[in-house]
Amino acid sequence: MVRFKNRWLLVEFVDMSTVDASAGKEPLSSRSLDGRLIYNALRDSVVSNFGDTGWGAVGMSLTVKYFSPTTNLCIIRVARDHHRIAWGAVTLLTGIHDIRVIPRVIHVSGTIKHAQLSAIAHNREVIARFRTKVKDAALRRESYDDYLARSTREIEALQD
16 A cells, blocks of 8 residues: 655745735735635646646645634645645745735645644744733633634644
């Protein structure tokens, strides 16, 4: 029996409206963005930058396994042999469904377990940054603790 070898990309999508305060748009977390839209944007990016040959190489193995609209964190699975094409397509991505984003590849892993551990650690860092911005201590404690517990369960439940 042959084992399929994958690479797992942990990607954060930084919203351009938070980078450029003069944009006047609502933040990314309040707009509708999901795994399906990210997959479609990745497919379009692979086709436009690497052509049909690039899409033929990564198309069968490319999947978006997890996306969190709160932290804008995404876990993408792709075949090991062609993960650089997917990584390049993510890097060259400028927008998802008319939402301008800057993708940042945080971690590349050979196993889902290490991608999960890195995602949980990154979620904790992002939530810690969110907590420093909130003035009300009670709101800060409860809502973010609930989110961390829920997102940790969701990430740990991912299967290959």
